[in-house]
Amino acid sequence: MRRALVVGAGIAGIQAALDLAEAGVEVVLVERAEYVGGNMARLDKTFPTLDCSSCTLTPRTSEVGRHPRVRLLTRTEVEGVEAEGTGFRVRLRVRPRYVDPEACVACGRCAEACRLAGRVPRGFDLGLAKGAAIDLAFPQAVPAAYAVAPGRCLQLTRGRCGRDGPRCVAACDVGAIRLDEAERLEEVRVDAVVVAAGYRLYRPGGLAEGRPELGFGRYPQVVTNLQMERLLSASGPTGGEVRVGDRTPSRIVFLQCVGSRDRTAGAAHCSRVCCMASMKQALVLREKLPDAAVTVLYMDLRCFGKGYEEFLERAQRAGVVVRRGNPAEVYRRADRVAVRFEDTLLGRVEELPADLVVLAAGLRPAEGLTELARTVGVGVGPDGFLEPADRRDPAVSARPGVFLAGTCLGPMDIPDAVASGSAAAGAALARLAWGAGR
């Protein structure tokens, strides 16, 4: 039987893994996080249909979790990819989860027992909520098993947890917690590799990437678009209720192109999804909070996909105010903030009062993508995303046997990512079927 490695279990990687597995290929699906689904798992709804994100994603994640020909390795990274015959010998570094996913029943008692319960910012919720040092990212997570945050857990960081030892271990009825679990290296032989390493979001706050003037990290009123997804999500930290502190926002302003089309912030490219993502959020907000004024400040609106232009019109008809101008600054104004921008169509500078500011942060190459590209032996473009051999055939990398899928190629929306995963799987299958060629 042929075997393929899929790196990254976001929507593109999952799609590629499932297509390959369905075609009879044995798939090793490695994921750096402790769950599959990637960033899409965080989303509330998808545009332009306003379908719920999990309705699309969950069937695929559960399938990939239980597919007989898919071997899922979470907390796993690729260490080396050496050519061997017509295939590759791949070295994997599997980091401990400290919880046996086979044993864990996801009852949650460990997290309740944890000494740090309610004190550890939840990565999945992008810091909007706090949990324990042992946690389950979200209820439908695959694998449906808790995982320990090694950088937080007292036992792992200090060598001891309280006087009487780790409480989680004591609380676990099924004995799934293995705080002594060690990292291991594994080697697998595969005939093809699909890289679907995904993206990360631009960090608008820090000096490193610029734009401290937008007040992210300084004002609680300023959130990123992905944080906004969590605020909108029924399974999010607020149960889908949009509020800043105790307050329901009445003036919401979206700032587009934050960290996109911005050389000085390190990215000249357009992130493609933010226009529609913001329009979607704006529309949902108008529906959720009919009294709230929702304004989107854009530089150019790029509504290029099927049904996108119509969606824009729908949002505007629903009362979303769309104004041209890329804001320069956000600062405190009494108990709100003010967004200072020029309405470039009016040629007038204004201060918009806001109690919720959403930064449409751009898409960046995932953390460590360059190193991964080196390991896998594929090229990186000037924008930091992976570069196919020929841009007209994006699924195929310059290294025979290595295929590319999803947002590690560059920003794309969910339909494109799914298509891209299938395209990479198809290209890989062609190779596996004929044994050589691409």
Next chain:
Amino acid sequence: MSVWVIAEHRNGELREVTGELVAVARALGAGPVTAVVLGGPGETEAPAAGLPAGIDRVVRVEHESLAGFNGVAVAAALERVAARERPAVVLGAHSAAGMDWASALAAGLGAPVATDVLSLHRDDGGFLAVRTVYAGKLQARVRLAQAPTVVVTLRPGATEAAAGSAEVPAETEAAEVPAEVGRRFVEWIQEAAGEVDITQADVLVSVGRGIGDPEDLDVARDLAEALGATLSCSRPVVDLGWLPKERQVGISGKTVKPKVYIALGISGAFQHVTAMKDAGLILAVNKDPKAPIFRVSHYGIVGDLFKVVPELTKAVREAKG
């Protein structure tokens, strides 16, 4: 040897400065004093009738081209008469008219000329003129070379005018002026009356070039308001267009005699000082301790007017309660 005084008149009226010229001419002791009145046909009679005492002879010269006290024609006419009669001194005023004809006359005669003279003295070496240079910061003694005729213009207001009435019959001199001198008088124009009449104000707060910026006028406006005073200014402020000409204190603007005159950032050029020196109380603020304004002021403050004036405004407001 004789001294000529060129009677200055405008629009049918003898100008006051002529009296000052007569006084100087008399005091000079350089011979009989002749008053020369030049003008267009019919223009000299009235001025000649108003001449002050101390004149020994009056000569009227009339000609088409002399209409409106035409400086080119005046110089030409005087040159011809003077070449014949050889007066020792031709005295005029350092006025807009004098600045027009006097040096041209001297050029025509090849005569020494001293303008804007404060006082004129005669000694063995001839005539010595005292005048100011560097906008009044220094005084110069100027020796006029020995010559058949010298031309001198006196600074208006520098001397006490002669009074009385001449009561000398006027002779008429034929004017040997070319019919066409290349310049023609058109009309007298008076500045349109403005909104304010600074000559009627009891208290004037006056600003000069020492303010650097039109906005800084507010500092002076505030003081004027606190004092119930009227705002006036010196010439450069008008030149810059920061205040209208009707507010200008100076020879070419208005002569004022308020009870109190407060000069802010005004250096004290003579053309300004002449028009305000008779104010009852003069207080000047200037950053330059050597500014000539302090020589006509009763009280002076050396300092930055932007520091001093706001304090003064405050103190005035407090004093008024």
Next chain:
Amino acid sequence: MNLAVFVKHVPDAAEADLRIGPDGRSVRAEDLPFQMNEWDRFALEEAARLKEATGGSLTAFLIGPGEHEDSLRRCLAVGADRAVRVWDESFPTLGPAAVARALAAAVGEERFDLYLCGAQAADDGYAVVGPTLAVLLGVPWAALVCRLELQDGRIVCDRELEAGWFERVELALPALVTVQTGINEPRYVSILGIRKARSKPLEVRGLADLGVDPDEIGRLGALTRLEALEPPPPGREAEMLEGSPAEVARKAVAVLREKGGVL
């Protein structure tokens, strides 16, 4: 229209402590910044505007040593096509009559339609050169011009008189005007503009070049001779109020109340 403008480079005494030189007749110039005579700036601007409006040429003249060329460069930068500087070793004691003679000689056989100078100079304040030069050039003139308008071969000028009066006169061209301040708003002359103007011709002429007899200049120069400079008499001797701004303000209020009777 061909224009000539005559300018002078003078010390800026506005804020200076003037010091009389050891000869008792001169000011110690090394202490002083120099600049183009203020009246001449207005004359130059007026000339430049006339040139811009009518076409033709503009020539600038100056009497002075090499250091005074700054003012001529200014003229070139503002739009003069060429500049002529006249200098001779014997010149420092020139009186206004001799200056006018030298300028007339510099004009020489050339004929201009309009000659412009400042009404007077900020240093000696004679107001003599303009009309004298007009006589030497044999053209009519008007002094203290504060408005100037070109009308078919003539110019109509307003002369500024005293006490808010003006006199309107017509001059047949060629003619000379002396310009009063405020006639226009002189433009700024940038350093780059002055540098660029370096390529324009600047002639330097001595008395010999002009064919003028030095004795004649000497004789004219001797017509008025500066005997001495001295500080002005003390005048009224203002009583100076001293102290901090608040203190002098208090003292001033007392004066205004007691002597001025206005408070």
Next chain:
Amino acid sequence: MAQACSKRRKWRGFRPPSLLAFQRAKAQKRWFVGKLRDIEGVPLAERYELAACLQCGRCTGGCPVGLRSPLNSRRLLYEALIREDGEVLVEREEVWDCTACRTCADRCPRGLEPVSVIREIRTLKIEEGRIPQTVMDALESALKHGNPWGRSRRKRFAWADGLGVPTLEEGDEAPNLWFVGCTPAYDPRCQEAARALAGILRAAGYPFTTLGNEESCCGSEMLRLGELGLFEELAEANRALLDEVAPETVLTTSPHCMNALRTDYDPAVSALHFSQVLARLADEGRIPFRREVPLRVAFHDPCYLGKQNGVYEEPRAAIAAVPGVELVEFDRSRERSLCCEGGGGRMWLEGLGEGERNAQQRVRTAADMGVDAVVTACPFCLLTLEDARKTAGLEDALEIVDLAELVWRGVEDLPDPCGLETRS
């Protein structure tokens, strides 16, 4: 010592600075901002890569005068890009409203320089001679007197009368040269700060000297007003003096002087702002603090110190070193600081904008924060904030204090260090 003596001789019998400096610079055929000169004639759009402009409006949105002034940098860039004739730009009077704080360039996602385009338009206006009278006065004064304030060069050093501040004319020798700057030298309010700084440096035993009357305007504002040639002349004059003295350190009172020396002079002079020197002296324990200064203060970051040169920590460190002072922060501080509108030649320009000035907004905010004083470290900020304090009627509520004055209060309780013992 031998070297000191020889230098001393060199510095006696000084020739007038203009002659000395200009002749030397001319002899060496050295020009400054040569880059600007070389590219003359290249269209603005090309020179400043305006084709890259996104028309996003971040320059205008961030412009400190944007809410009040018709100045619109985005539109200027657009017009510069699409118009073949520059005349339409030269007509724009509002370019004089620019404070040259550089926020626009900082904010631009394409790294363009709207501030430089504005400066170029000013240059075009200057070359045509069409400039406001007040600017003309400042420029002409800078050429004539070496300072833009219309004051005599001979009185440049008068601020230090009786303080015993050394100058090179007197033959003093020191590794550190204090470039005092025009505004601290001539403006009465800023003189107080300069005197305080002199007091601190002497009390801390920091050896320094000054150029006395020989110092010329650094040219920073002249350059930003668009008068390139004048800037070059001034830079040459200072450059020649600095080359002669070859000091180890140049410290400046004004961030504008520091910025000019660092970024506009070519080759650059590695100047320090006095706050940097004070922070170091404080850190080394060399400032003999003797008194508590029980003030709650907020620090106003000058644009030319912070935004343009990244000096944020040192002034705060110097403030923190003063016993008794409590430092709080404005919401808009550091790289988000609000420009006081004193730069870019705005000290000589009223501006077309109406409504409340930034400086007024600043002092009101400070009053709302309940601070006793706003501390700043720039003569222009000091003056604009002082003005604003009066306009806003906050004279009794708030003090505006220069960093040097604040530190000096901790050393000596006289507000003005005129009481310093005079050197014999």
